[in-house]
Amino acid sequence: MERKASVTIHDIARELNISASTVSRALNDNPRIRKSTKEKIKALALELGYQPNTIASNLRTQKTHTIGIVVPLINRHFFSTFISGVEDVAFDAGYNVIISQSKDLLQKEQQIVNSMFSNRVDGLITSLSMQTSAFEHFQLFANKNIPLVFFDRIAPGFEANKIIVDDFACGFKATQHLIDEGYQRIAHLAGPTVLNTYHDRMEGYKSALIKNNMPLEDELIICNRLTRMDGQEAIKKLLDLKNPPDAVFCGNDTSALSMIVYLKSQGIRIPEDFGIVGFSNEPFSEVVTPSISTLKQPAQEMGQKAAELIINEIENKELPRTYQTITMPTELIVRESSSRKFN
Amino acid sequence: MERKASVTIHDIARELNISASTVSRALNDNPRIRKSTKEKIKALALELGYQPNTIASNLRTQKTHTIGIVVPLINRHFFSTFISGVEDVAFDAGYNVIISQSKDLLQKEQQIVNSMFSNRVDGLITSLSMQTSAFEHFQLFANKNIPLVFFDRIAPGFEANKIIVDDFACGFKATQHLIDEGYQRIAHLAGPTVLNTYHDRMEGYKSALIKNNMPLEDELIICNRLTRMDGQEAIKKLLDLKNPPDAVFCGNDTSALSMIVYLKSQGIRIPEDFGIVGFSNEPFSEVVTPSISTLKQPAQEMGQKAAELIINEIENKELPRTYQTITMPTELIVRESSSRKFN
DNA sequence: AAAATAAATGCAATCGATTGCATTTGTGTT
DNA sequence: AACACAAATGCAATCGATTGCATTTATTTT
Numbered sequence: 001m002e003r004k005a006s007v008t009i010h011d012i013a014r015e016l017n018i019s020a021s022t023v024s025r026a027l028n029d030n031p032r033i034r035k036s037t038k039e040k041i042k043a044l045a046l047e048l049g050y051q052p053n054t055i056a057s058n059l060r061t062q063k064t065h066t067i068g069i070v071v072p073l074i075n076r077h078f079f080s081t082f083i084s085g086v087e088d089v090a091f092d093a094g095y096n097v098i099i100s101q102s103k104d105l106l107q108k109e110q111q112i113v114n115s116m117f118s119n120r121v122d123g124l125i126t127s128l129s130m131q132t133s134a135f136e137h138f139q140l141f142a143n144k145n146i147p148l149v150f151f152d153r154i155a156p157g158f159e160a161n162k163i164i165v166d167d168f169a170c171g172f173k174a175t176q177h178l179i180d181e182g183y184q185r186i187a188h189l190a191g192p193t194v195l196n197t198y199h200d201r202m203e204g205y206k207s208a209l210i211k212n213n214m215p216l217e218d219e220l221i222i223c224n225r226l227t228r229m230d231g232q233e234a235i236k237k238l239l240d241l242k243n244p245p246d247a248v249f250c251g252n253d254t255s256a257l258s259m260i261v262y263l264k265s266q267g268i269r270i271p272e273d274f275g276i277v278g279f280s281n282e283p284f285s286e287v288v289t290p291s292i293s294t295l296k297q298p299a300q301e302m303g304q305k306a307a308e309l310i311i312n313e314i315e316n317k318e319l320p321r322t323y324q325t326i327t328m329p330t331e332l333i334v335r336e337s338s339s340r341k342f343n
Numbered sequence: 344m345e346r347k348a349s350v351t352i353h354d355i356a357r358e359l360n361i362s363a364s365t366v367s368r369a370l371n372d373n374p375r376i377r378k379s380t381k382e383k384i385k386a387l388a389l390e391l392g393y394q395p396n397t398i399a400s401n402l403r404t405q406k407t408h409t410i411g412i413v414v415p416l417i418n419r420h421f422f423s424t425f426i427s428g429v430e431d432v433a434f435d436a437g438y439n440v441i442i443s444q445s446k447d448l449l450q451k452e453q454q455i456v457n458s459m460f461s462n463r464v465d466g467l468i469t470s471l472s473m474q475t476s477a478f479e480h481f482q483l484f485a486n487k488n489i490p491l492v493f494f495d496r497i498a499p500g501f502e503a504n505k506i507i508v509d510d511f512a513c514g515f516k517a518t519q520h521l522i523d524e525g526y527q528r529i530a531h532l533a534g535p536t537v538l539n540t541y542h543d544r545m546e547g548y549k550s551a552l553i554k555n556n557m558p559l560e561d562e563l564i565i566c567n568r569l570t571r572m573d574g575q576e577a578i579k580k581l582l583d584l585k586n587p588p589d590a591v592f593c594g595n596d597t598s599a600l601s602m603i604v605y606l607k608s609q610g611i612r613i614p615e616d617f618g619i620v621g622f623s624n625e626p627f628s629e630v631v632t633p634s635i636s637t638l639k640q641p642a643q644e645m646g647q648k649a650a651e652l653i654i655n656e657i658e659n660k661e662l663p664r665t666y667q668t669i670t671m672p673t674e675l676i677v678r679e680s681s682s683r684k685f686n
Numbered sequence: 687a688a689a690a691t692a693a694a695t696g697c698a699a700t701c702g703a704t705t706g707c708a709t710t711t712g713t714g715t716t
Numbered sequence: 717a718a719c720a721c722a723a724a725t726g727c728a729a730t731c732g733a734t735t736g737c738a739t740t741t742a743t744t745t746t
Contacts, residue, residue, distance in 0.1 A: 006487070008732055019696045024733060034694060051483070054461045055407065056732035059398045059701045066441075075427045077626075080418035087417060087444055091455075096462060098409075098441045101430055112434075118397045119439060140394070144349070257630060283420075284627035287600060351702055362726045367703060377724060399702030402731045 007050045015044060027052070058120070066096045067310060068121035070112050072104045072129055072153075078280050078299050079127070082151065085303020086125060093311050095122070106131035113137045123147035123310040128155065130225065133194050145321075147313035149306050152297075153195050161309050162325040163302050167197050170295045171204020172211075173332045174249045174277040177293070179212050181340050183247035183275045187220040189234045189259075191251045198223075198251055201279065205249055220245055231255030235262050247275035247338070253282040256292050260337065276337040290336035298328050350393040358387060370395070401463070409439045410653060411464035413455050415447045415472055415496075421623050421642045422470070425494065428646020429468060436654050438465070449474035456480045466490035466653040471498065473568065476537050488664075490656035492649050495640075496538050504652050505668040506645050510540050513638045514547020515554075516675045517592045517620040520636070522555050524683050526590035526618045530563040532577045532602075534594045541566075541594055544622065548592055563588055574598030578605050590618035590681070596625040599635050603680065619680040633679035641671050 009023040016023075018037075026033045026041040033041075044050075058064045067090050071079040087097050098121065102109035109129045116124055117140050124141055127150070135155045141148045142159065151163040171188075178186050188205045191198035206216055219241055224230040231254065238245055250256040256278030260270060268274050270290050278285060281296040305326060313321075352366040359366075361380075369376045369384040376384075387393075401407045410433050414422040430440050441464065445452035452472045459467055460483050467484055470493070478498045484491045485502065494506040514531075521529050531548045534541035545564065552559055562584055567573040574597065581588055593599040599621030603613060611617050613633050621628060621637040628635040648669060656664075 006732090009734095010732075020733080021697080021735075022695055024735085025695090028734090032694065037694080049483075051457070052461050053402075053463065053732050055398060055402045055463050056701090057734075059396075059402050059703095060732080060734045062701070064398065073427065074430060075420065075423035077418065077420075080423040083442075084416070084418045084444060087442070091443065091451075096441055096458065097443070098439055099426075099430070100434065100440070101427060108434075114394070115439065118395050120396065120398050140392075261630075283625070284630050287604075287627050288630045289632035349702090352704095353702075363703080364705075364727080365725055367705085368725090371704090375724065380724080396702050399731090400704075402733095403702080403704045405731070 006053065007045075007048045008053070009050075012041060012044050012048065012050060015048075016040065062120075064096075064120050064122055065094055066098055066119070066121045067307070068116035068119070068124045068126075069097060069099045070102055070109060070116070070124065070126040071099070072102050072127060074099060074101045077282055078152075078297060081299035082127075082303040082306075085300040085305075086307040087303075088300075089304045089307035090311070093307075095307075095311065102129040104130040110137045113140070117141065117146075121146075122314045123149070125149045125151065125306050125310060127151050128153040128195065130192050130195065145317065147310050149310045151302055151306050153197055156196055159321075159323055161313070161323050163306050163309070164196070164325065164327055165295075165297050165302075165330045166327050167200035168204040168207070170279070170330050170332075171201035171206075171249070172208045173204070173330075174201075174279075174293075174295060175205045175208035176212070177332060177334065178247045178249060178275050178277060178338060179208065179214070181247075181271070181275060181338055185220070185243070185245040185247070186214070186275075187222070187238050187245035187248045189226065189231065189248055189250045189255055190221065190223045191226045193223060201249075201251060226250070226252045226255045228254055228258040231258030232262050235259040239266075246273065247277075249277045251279055253278035253280055253285045253292055253294055256294070256337070257282075257284065257288060260288065260290065260292070271336060271338050271340050275340075278337075281333060286335070293335045293338035294333050296331045296333050298330070302328050349396065350388075350391045351396070352393075355384060355387055355391065355393060358391075359383065405463075407439075407463050407465055408437055409441055409462070409464045410650070411459035411462070411467045411469075412440060412442045413445055413452060413459070413467065413469040414442070415445050415470060417442060417444045420625055421495075421640060424642035425470075425646040425649075428643040428648075429650040430646075431643075432647045432650035433654070436650075438650075438654065445472040447473040453480045456483070460484065460489075464489075465657045466492070468492045468494065468649050468653060470494050471496040471538065473535050473538065488660065490653050492653045492656075494645055494649050496540055499539055502664075502666055504656070504666050506649050506652070507539070507668065507670055508638075508640050508645075508673045509670050510543035511547040511550070513622070513673050513675075514544035514549075514592065515551045516547070516673075517544075517622075517636075517638060518548045518551035519555070520675060520677065521590045521592060521618050521620060521681060522551065522557070524590075524614070524618055524681055528563070528586070528588040528590070529557070529618075530565070530581050530588035530591045532569065532574065532591055532593045532598055533564065533566045534569045536566060544592075544594060569593070569595045569598045571597055571601040574601030575605050578602040582609075589616065590620075592620045594622055596621035596623055596628045596635055596637055599637070599680070600625075600627065600631060603631070603633065603635070614679060614681050614683050618683075621680075624676060629678070636678045636681035637676055639674045639676050641673070645671050 009020045013020040013023045023041055026038040090097050100112040106129055135158050148160040154162045190202045193199040222234045256276050278292045278294040281294045285292040285294050352363045356363040356366045366384055369381040433440050443455040478501050491503040497505045533545045536542040565577045599619050621635045624637045624639040628637050
């Protein structure tokens with residue numbers, strides 16, 4: 001019920017008969033202020049319950065100590081873990097994190113990016129929506145030389161730092177693994193291939209087939225949005241082929257799971273009759289039956305790295321920019337769904 | 344590489360030979376400005392690529408259109424889904440969301456809450472850390488009449504809005520269900536009972552036993568932090584009892600899962616020999632074998648509700664405060680792990 | 687003790703948008 | 717044409733902290 005306005009440095013100054021500048025400097029431990037004065041000021045600040053107004057400081061210093069994050073969906077394990085990684089590093093470096101989700105909609109992404117700009121975030125970390133194939137809305141940041149880091153789903157050709165995994169190698173590894181396990185006819189369920197991630201995984205898949213002198217067949221490649229429903233439809237379609245596959249490399253674990261559920265319901269044994277490899281190691285992948293072989297992306301570490309990169313850029317704005325693309329290591333986790341030797 | 348400072352309303356004013364006030368009003372669609380003037384101003388703003396400086400506006404208006412969220416861990420499904428719900432509603436109402444994780448550490452929570460205050464969030468939504476049993480750090484908000492909403496793990500006795508589920512009823516329902524399925528000796532694995540959630544679930548458990556004339560036994564109640572490891576240790580301990588239980592109601596799904604893994608490894612059949620009910624319906628709970636019976640909390644809806652509540656409070660600050668505690672519905676999802684009739 | 691130097695503090699502008707009140711411009715009435 | 721009134725715009729202070737430069741105070745040097 002206290003209606004009293006906030007305590008400001010002016011209140012402290014008045015009380016002590018000194019100037020606001022001195023108070024400001026004292027609270028910021030500026031060496032120009034005598035120790036005894038500082039102590040006096042800090043003591044009073046504490047007593048009055050002074051809380052700095054970050055907004056005012058931000059306005060004056062043109063720095064918000066805030067990093068914006070835009071991801072398709074906050075509550076996807078990969079993204080929330082990534083965010084957690086960013087937040088860890090950011091917090092320790094004195095940065096706040098503001099977050100929005102594009103819901104995989106380009107229009108919302110554009111709105112958010114604008115809003116983040118108006119909020120004067122010091123840097124922006126983002127993974128593109130499924131609909132994003134043009135990048136003008138990020139130009140705002142580039143123009144004003146505000147650090148920008150893309151991760152996972154990146155803007156190809158855009159001058160910025162990028163953090164990715166080697167999706168091509170992942171696709172290759174997954175497919176090669178299925179081949180090594182003796183599967184003969186391997187299909188691929190991909191996401192929208194405008195996105196580098198899905199595109200590269202598919203190329204890796206193709207490359208592995210070619211390397212092993214196996215034919216590429218269009219009917220064995222399906223593209224959709226990789227939801228549970230999509231996975232089920234895809235597996236039905238594949239099983240209906242005249243010459244159906246005996247394994248699938250899926251673009252994510254969700255669709256892999258829904259395929260497994262369907263295959264089981266049809267009495268098809270996994271991995272004996274059919275092999276599955278997913279992508280991104282969702283928490284459920286380890287614990288379902290059969291457990292899902294998958295590729296693990298170091299989400300937390302990617303977030304940490306992204307934060308380090310962007311904070312470094314923010315704090316060295318005067319230096320000439322050099323943009324790097326950092327490729328983080330992935331791991332093929334072989335589990336039951338693709339592993340005949342387990343049985 | 345453009346080094347030109349940002350375009351401000353003053354730049355627009357100068358160019359058009361009018362005052363900044365008029366520009367400001369025009370851009371905010373103030374009816375005091377003539378339509379033709381507005382159009383002129385907006386056109387130039389667009390041409391110059393004007394982007395409002397939200398910081399300046401925030402300082403002047405004493406409003407940031409920002410809601411702070413503090414949760415124990417961002418990448419826990421319940422929390423990230425809750426956040427997603429908040430973000431949905433907040434975004435549509437023109438609010439930003441800033442997020443931090445306490446990592447279940449009181450000290451970090453205190454730091455974050457202070458920082459959110461200094462950043463002048465218009466409201467704060469929070470679920471307490473496992474270590475939090477005193478609430479002075481939230482007093483800052485209460486004193487200045489800044490809306491505060493607790494959810495899930497709330498501060499008992501603190502005057503604020505609260506969003507919870509009826510954990511007592513949940514504990515009761517879960518236990519009653521196990522009894523109905525014919526389990527004779529039911530144990531409970533609880534989290535730290537300083538937290539209302541775990542405390543209430545335990546009380547519900549006890550109440551169900553009493554109602555059914557079953558004895559309460561201390562050795563059947565274990566308290567820990569409900570990690571996977573904790574779950575495994577707990578089930579071992581329980582099985583080692585002279586008179587071991589034949590079912591457990593677990594404080595979360597994670598510990599329930601680790602119990603299941605252990606029980607399976609010991610050749611104990613679920614649900615025939617042993618029943619398990621978890622809590623919070625993690626994504627994996629539906630898909631493991633056996634699938635886990637659990638209580639579903641409407642995380643997304645809770646987030647939406649929290650956002651609605653706090654935005655309403657923010658935008659009606661002059662109204663006298665009335666604090667409500669909203670109890671959201673839960674659902675007992677019966678799956679294989681507790682359901683003898685399935686087999 | 688005066689002068690020179692260093693240390694401590696203060697003044698006032700600034701960041702960019704907003705807003706109460708004053709002033710100017712425009713419209714309508716007789 | 718003169719007046720009343722409404723509509724449109726401008727002035728200048730404000731939000732709270734920061735900071736270059738000026739000024740005051742303290743210390744050292746000769």
